[in-house]
Amino acid sequence: MESISFSEFMNHALYDPEAGYYSRSPKIGKKGDFFTSVSVGSSFGQIIAYQALEAWIALGYPEPFHLIEQGAHDGLLMVDIMEELKLLEWDCYHAVQLTVIEPLERLRVIQSERLKGFGVPFRHFSSWEEVDSDSLNGFFYSNELIDSFPVDLVTFHQGGWYEKRVIRGKGLEGNQWDLKKITENDPLYRSVQSIPAIEGYTTEIHGKVEGWMKSVLRGLNSGVILIFDYGYPESVYYAPERTTGTLQMYRNHQKSVNPLINVGEQDMTAHVNFSTIYRAALCEGGEWIGYTDQGRYLTGMGEQWLCAISETHPADSAVFQKKIREFKTLTHPEMMGSQFKVIGLKKGGVEEKAWKGFRFGSTIPL
Numbered sequence: 001m002e003s004i005s006f007s008e009f010m011n012h013a014l015y016d017p018e019a020g021y022y023s024r025s026p027k028i029g030k031k032g033d034f035f036t037s038v039s040v041g042s043s044f045g046q047i048i049a050y051q052a053l054e055a056w057i058a059l060g061y062p063e064p065f066h067l068i069e070q071g072a073h074d075g076l077l078m079v080d081i082m083e084e085l086k087l088l089e090w091d092c093y094h095a096v097q098l099t100v101i102e103p104l105e106r107l108r109v110i111q112s113e114r115l116k117g118f119g120v121p122f123r124h125f126s127s128w129e130e131v132d133s134d135s136l137n138g139f140f141y142s143n144e145l146i147d148s149f150p151v152d153l154v155t156f157h158q159g160g161w162y163e164k165r166v167i168r169g170k171g172l173e174g175n176q177w178d179l180k181k182i183t184e185n186d187p188l189y190r191s192v193q194s195i196p197a198i199e200g201y202t203t204e205i206h207g208k209v210e211g212w213m214k215s216v217l218r219g220l221n222s223g224v225i226l227i228f229d230y231g232y233p234e235s236v237y238y239a240p241e242r243t244t245g246t247l248q249m250y251r252n253h254q255k256s257v258n259p260l261i262n263v264g265e266q267d268m269t270a271h272v273n274f275s276t277i278y279r280a281a282l283c284e285g286g287e288w289i290g291y292t293d294q295g296r297y298l299t300g301m302g303e304q305w306l307c308a309i310s311e312t313h314p315a316d317s318a319v320f321q322k323k324i325r326e327f328k329t330l331t332h333p334e335m336m337g338s339q340f341k342v343i344g345l346k347k348g349g350v351e352e353k354a355w356k357g358f359r360f361g362s363t364i365p366l
Contacts, residue, residue: 003165003178007150007207010259010268014148015103019264022148023104036144037228037294037336038077043326045080047302048141048226051357052085055139055224056092058351063095064121066138066223070101070128071145075111082118084305097121099136101128128215136219137348141226146277147269149212151204153247154182154192161192164202166260175260196240203238203245204270213280222348225286228294230340231272233365246271274343274365281345289344290358291365295337298330301357341365 014021037044056065069078078098086093098115102108103126115122125131153164162179163186169175182188191205216225231237237246249256251266259268274291282288306327313320331337343365344358 001167003167003180005163005165006153006259009166009168009175010150013259013263013268014150016264017104021264021267023106024264037330037340038073038080038143040329040336041322041326042080042083043305043323044143044298044330045077046084047298047305048077049081049084049088050304051141051224051226051301052081052139053089053092054356055350056089056095058224058353059137059222060349060351061091061095062137062222064097064137065092065095066099066136066140067096068099068101068136068138068140068223070140070142071148072100072102072111073107075100075114077143078111079114082115082120086118093120097123097138099123099125099138101125101131103127128212128219131215131219133218134221137222138220139224139226140216140220141228143228145229146206146209146212146227146272147229147231148267149206149208149270151206151208151247151270152188153202153245154188154195154205155179155202156195156197156199158199161188161195161197163188175263177260194234195238198240198243201243203242204247204273206270206273206276209273209276210280210283213277213286214284217281217284217286217347220347222350223346224289224350225281225345225347227277227343227345228340229272231274232341233291233363234273234275235366237271237273237275272341274341277343277345278365286345286347287350288364289346289355290362291341291343292358292360292362293338294340294342295331295333296360297342297357298327298337300359302327303356 017023052067072078098120100111102111102124108124155162155164161182163182165178165180167176167178182192188205195203247259247270249259249266249268251262278288309320309323329335344355
C-alpha cells in the first residue's frame with residue numbers, strides 16, 4: 001500500500017473540512033484540550049492593543065489601518081484588542097479595517113458574529129492567495145498558528161536519512177509508519193544536511209513556513225508583523241541532545257507522542273523553528289524588529305497597561321487582582337513567560353524606532 005508524507009497526513013488530521021480536528025469545534029481552556037494565552041483572560045489582547053497603536057503611529061497613521069489576524073479561532077483575541085483600542089485612541093480605532101484569514105466556514109461564521117458589533121469594515125479571506133499584492137497597510141499578528149502547520153518527519157537510521165511517511169489505515173486506527181530513503185534528488189535532502197546525523201535522531205522539517213511568510217509579505221504593502229508561538233531558534237531546535245523532535249498531541253490536557261491514533265480527535269503540534277521564519281522574512285523583503293520570550297515582551301509592552309489598571313482600579317479590588325493574576329500567568333518563566341516566544345518583523349514605510357516590546361532583551365533567532 002502506498003504511503004503519504006507526514007505533512008499530508010497531518011493536514012488531513014487537522015484541517016479536513018469534515019473529519020479534521022479544527023473542523024470539530026475544539027475546546028480551549030480548562031474544559032478543552034489545551035490552554036492558550038487568550039484563554040487566560042482578556043489581558044493578553046489588551047496589551048497587544050498597545051502594540052497595534054504603536055504600529056499605527058510608526059506607519060504614519062494610515063487610514064484604513066488593517067488589523068489582520070490568522071488563526072483567529074473564535075475571534076476573542078481580536079475582540080479584546082478592539083475593546084482596548086477603543087479606549088486607547090479613538091482615531092486609531094476609527095481607522096481600523098478588520099481582516100481575518102480563515103479557511104474554515106464554521107469559524108468564519110463565529111468570527112463574523114462576534115466582530116460585527118464594532119461597526120468597522122470587516123473582511124474574510126480563505127487564504128493569503130486571495131489577498132491582492134501590496135494591498136494591506138497595518139498590523140498582522142498570530143498566536144499559536146505556526147505550531148499547527150503540517151510538518152514532515154525525518155529520522156537517521158543505519159547511516160542514512162529517511163523520511164517517516166504514513167500508510168493509512170481505516171477509521172481512526174490502523175495507520176502505520178513507512179520509511180523512505182532520502183536521496184540527493186529528494187526535496188528534504190537539503191534540509192537534513194544541518195541536522196545531527198545521530199542514530200535514531202528524529203525531528204521535523206518545517207517546509208510550509210517559507211511559502212507562508214512569502215504570502216504574508218506579498219499581501220502587505222507596509223506593516224508590522226508579530227508572531228507568538230512556542231519554539232526555538234535552529235541552533236536549539238536541532239541540538240544533538242534533542243533526539244526525539246517536538247511533535248506532540250493533546251487531548252483533554254493529556255499529552256501523547258503517537259500521532260497515528262485518534263486521528264481528528266486530538267490536537268497535533270510541533271514547535272516552531274524561528275530561524276526559518278527569520279530567514280524567510282529577510283529573503284522576501286521583510287526586516288527584523290526583535291525576538292524574545294513572551295514574558296519579556298509583555299513586560300516591556302505592558303507598562304502603560306499596568307499603569308492604567310493601577311489608576312483605574314484599587315489594588316485590593318477584584319478586577320485589579322484578576323488582571324495581575326492573568327499577567328503573572330502570561331509572563332512568569334515557570335508558566336507561559338519562557339515557554340512562548342515572540343518575533344517582530346516589518347515591511348515598507350515603517351518608522352525606525354526602538355520597539356517597546358523588545359527593550360528588555362532581544363536576539364537574532366539563529
